[in-house]
Each structure stands twice: as C-alpha cells, then as structure tokens.
Amino acid sequence: MSRGFGPSPRRHTHAVRVGNVTLGGAAPVVVQSMTNTDTADIKATTQQVAELWRAGSELVRITVNTPAAAAAVPKIADRLAMIGASVPLIGDFHYNGHQLLAAEPACAEALAKYRINPGNVGFGKKRDSQFASIVELAARHGKAVRIGANWGSLDQELATRLMDENAALAEPWDAGRVLREALIRSALDSAERAVAIGLPANAIVLSAKVSGVQELIAVYRELATRSNFALHLGLTEAGMGSKGIVASSAALAVLLQEGIGDTIRISLTPEPGQSRCAEVIVAQELLQTLGLRAFTPLVTACPGCGRTTSEFFQQLAQRVQSHVRERMPEWKMRYPGAENLTLAVMGCVVNGPGESRHANIGISLPGTGEAPAAP
Structure with missing residues (x-):
C-alpha cells in the first residue's frame, strides 16, 4: 500500500523554548543562521544579526570564543533590542565555553541557547567537569542547550572504543557505520548526562552533522528512532553556490518529508562580499517548497x-x-x-x-x- 500524499506527520519531540521562539513539539520548523563576524566587533555583529533577522532568520548563532567576544554579547543584545530586532541569540562554544560563561555572567544571561560540541568541550579527565559546568550554568539561567556532535571534531576516545568493540564482533560493521554510531552515541550519551546533571529534556536540542548527504540521512533517521529530543538539521561544510544549495536541500528535504527535524540551518559558504542572507532565503524556500511553511508568495x-x-x-x-x-x-x-x-x-x-x-x-x-x- 502506498503512503498518502504529502509529508509524514512530524515526529513527536520535546518542545524547547529558545527566547521567544519554540522549536519542537507542535511548533513549525524554525529557520536559523549564523554570523561570520568577529563577535568582539559589536557594531559589525549587531548589523549582521539584524540583517539575518530582517531576512527571516528566527534564531541567530554567534561565535563566543574569547573573553572579548563574551563581553560583547550583552551589548549586542542591547543594541538589537533598541532597534526592535527580537531575535534570540545562540552562543557557539568550543573548547573554553565553561570558562567564558563563568567569567561573564551577563553573557550567560543574554544568550537564549548555548551550543556545546561534545567532541571538544574537554579532553581526558577534564571532559566531564567542563561539560557539567556549562550544563549547570544553562540550568541555572533557564537556557536551552544544543548538544552538537560533528564528525569533523568527533570524540576520539569514543570512536576508538567503538572501533575496538566492533573489531571483536563475529560480523563487524564497516568503518563508516561505526563512525556514524560514534556520532549518534556522542550526542545521545551527552544528552543523557545533561539530564542527569539537572537540565530538563525540554531544554535540549541535538544535532549530529556530517558533510555527506547519505550519511546525514542515515544518522538522523537513527537519532529520530532512538530519542524524543528536538533535532537541529544541517549538512556541515555543504560548500559554495549551487553545490551547497543542492547538497543541503537533497539531505534536508528527505528528512523533513519523513517528519524529522525541528529547526534547520543551510550552511552555505558565501562568495567573497556576498550577504549571509542567502542561507536564510534557501532555508525558507526549502520549507515552503515542501509545503511545511509559508514565508513569501x-x-x-x-x-x-x-x-x-x-x-x-x-x-x-x-x-x-x-x-x-x-x-x-x-x-x-x-x-x-x-x-x-x-x-x-x-x-x-x-x-x-x-x-x-x-x-x-x-x-x-x-x-x-x-x-x-x-x-
């Protein structure tokens, strides 16, 4: 028997509040984007966030990688409020997020969501304590967290352990499947750890990004089967121009048609001098073409x-x-x-x-x- 016309019903997920935006649950799929300015440059970052918001981005992620960037975040939020740009800001943290958030409480409060990469939040004995530090701060401030695994920065200890376990099997998986499993486990294990620390499940978003279309589809189908966490879809390092648009659309359209995905970002490499708004327009047009949302005639x-x-x-x-x-x-x-x-x-x-x-x-x-x- 053939399936009915149109996309599958949306997968049931926890509804996550990010500032004034809800993603997951029964909420429409949310469009988000990311700046490429130096966040410490308050004027440039405010201008680009506002530009992305005017183009239709409902969430905007900014890099928070230095003390200067962390100190700039509340000032950027204030300037956006002054011009009426009510877009929630997401802080993108790698390596030192635990230090920056602890040192700049105003930054921790101004951000609506924190992004953690379980592959580089800490190494060895420091991993658990540094991860816990960020999660505890998020819970204290009432903020959402995206646990974003990426195969370009995969937890090598986990990957090595799974490779060793796989080698001992009577019928071992191929290397690609083991890496996909490591990516999925990295996200799911980290989410379970965050819940155990005290972060509610409805404050957690998961992602597990790769740059291959078929790999991304396989990873997210598995994530959707094994959890009810809200999912952020995106093809990492999709590329430039038509290649990036086609690759991202090919991967995300399949998943969205299957009811998988609560927020999307199209990661396009812009041409020199090109506006970042292209990625917002592509995301909107993808959702509208699939009949999931309407943004413009x-x-x-x-x-x-x-x-x-x-x-x-x-x-x-x-x-x-x-x-x-x-x-x-x-x-x-x-x-x-x-x-x-x-x-x-x-x-x-x-x-x-x-x-x-x-x-x-x-x-x-x-x-x-x-x-x-x-x-």
Whole structure:
C-alpha cells in the first residue's frame, strides 16, 4: 500500500523554548543562521544579526570564543533590542565555553541557547567537569542547550572504543557505520548526562552533522528512532553556490518529508562580499517548497525555450521576485495570508495560460511571433 500524499506527520519531540521562539513539539520548523563576524566587533555583529533577522532568520548563532567576544554579547543584545530586532541569540562554544560563561555572567544571561560540541568541550579527565559546568550554568539561567556532535571534531576516545568493540564482533560493521554510531552515541550519551546533571529534556536540542548527504540521512533517521529530543538539521561544510544549495536541500528535504527535524540551518559558504542572507532565503524556500511553511508568495516562472527569445519575461520574473521579497515584511503585517499567494510569470502560450490559471496572479506573455492574448 502506498503512503498518502504529502509529508509524514512530524515526529513527536520535546518542545524547547529558545527566547521567544519554540522549536519542537507542535511548533513549525524554525529557520536559523549564523554570523561570520568577529563577535568582539559589536557594531559589525549587531548589523549582521539584524540583517539575518530582517531576512527571516528566527534564531541567530554567534561565535563566543574569547573573553572579548563574551563581553560583547550583552551589548549586542542591547543594541538589537533598541532597534526592535527580537531575535534570540545562540552562543557557539568550543573548547573554553565553561570558562567564558563563568567569567561573564551577563553573557550567560543574554544568550537564549548555548551550543556545546561534545567532541571538544574537554579532553581526558577534564571532559566531564567542563561539560557539567556549562550544563549547570544553562540550568541555572533557564537556557536551552544544543548538544552538537560533528564528525569533523568527533570524540576520539569514543570512536576508538567503538572501533575496538566492533573489531571483536563475529560480523563487524564497516568503518563508516561505526563512525556514524560514534556520532549518534556522542550526542545521545551527552544528552543523557545533561539530564542527569539537572537540565530538563525540554531544554535540549541535538544535532549530529556530517558533510555527506547519505550519511546525514542515515544518522538522523537513527537519532529520530532512538530519542524524543528536538533535532537541529544541517549538512556541515555543504560548500559554495549551487553545490551547497543542492547538497543541503537533497539531505534536508528527505528528512523533513519523513517528519524529522525541528529547526534547520543551510550552511552555505558565501562568495567573497556576498550577504549571509542567502542561507536564510534557501532555508525558507526549502520549507515552503515542501509545503511545511509559508514565508513569501511563490513566483512560478518558466525556464524559457526557443519560443521565448526575448529576455523581457526573465527580467520581469526577477523583478517580481525581488519586489515581493522586499515588500513582504510590510505585507505580512498589513495583509495576513499574503505569504500563501502564488504568482506566475510565463513566457509563451504553451503553458502560460494554464499555469496562470493555477496562480492567484498570473502574467502570461506572448512568445516570439505570438499574438498577445488574455488567458
């Protein structure tokens, strides 16, 4: 028997409150992004966070790697509040998060969520105490935590132990499967440890990122089967341009269609000088294309062929798309539901009239040698 039309029902997860945003539970899939400024540069970071927020990012992660960066966080939060940018900030910590959060209580309070990497939160005998320090601070301040494992910084002690255990099996797994299991175990074991320390399950988000599409799908399917924690989806080091967009969309679309995932980030490497907002737009368009959320009217346009030798319809489609996205913040307030509209800009008589009939607003232009006619 074939499955019904549309995506699978969303997987049931704990609802996690991150500032004024809820992810998981029955909440819509949340779009998030990350800055690439030096967080100690308060002006530049505030500007980029605001830009990402205006583009539609509902959560923004910032690097917190030095005392200067930690000291800047509350000032950035204050400046964002002054301009009305009510976007929760996530602190991205590696290696020294326990020290920075303890030394800068205002930073710990200003952040809505902390990201911990179990592969580098500490090493050897220090690992457990440093992990516990961050978790205890999060619980004390009422903050959420993302436990984000990554195969580029995997816990080597865990990976080695699983490799040794696997080698002793009568039918050992291949190396790739062992590494996937190590990534999953790193996230799940850390989450269980956090709960034991005192962090509620509804304050924990998990991620386990890899850069391969099939590996990511396999890892998250397993995570979804083995826990009810909210899941952050993202393909790490996806790459630049069309490659990064295609790879991220291919992986995340499969998981989202299966009801897996509570928040997403498209990790695109921007061109030099390019805005970071591209990753926000791709994330929104992915969710809207799958029918999971609506952010802005969708513009349907034909690709062009020998019947459309003029570039006018291409220019018109581009202008319509840009105009819609620029005006959407205003329209969202004045015209509720505008984000659900469909617009069509078609270039000739073959599919133009029919496609225009399916749209709320349709423009069907005459192709080369065709007489203008209303659909």
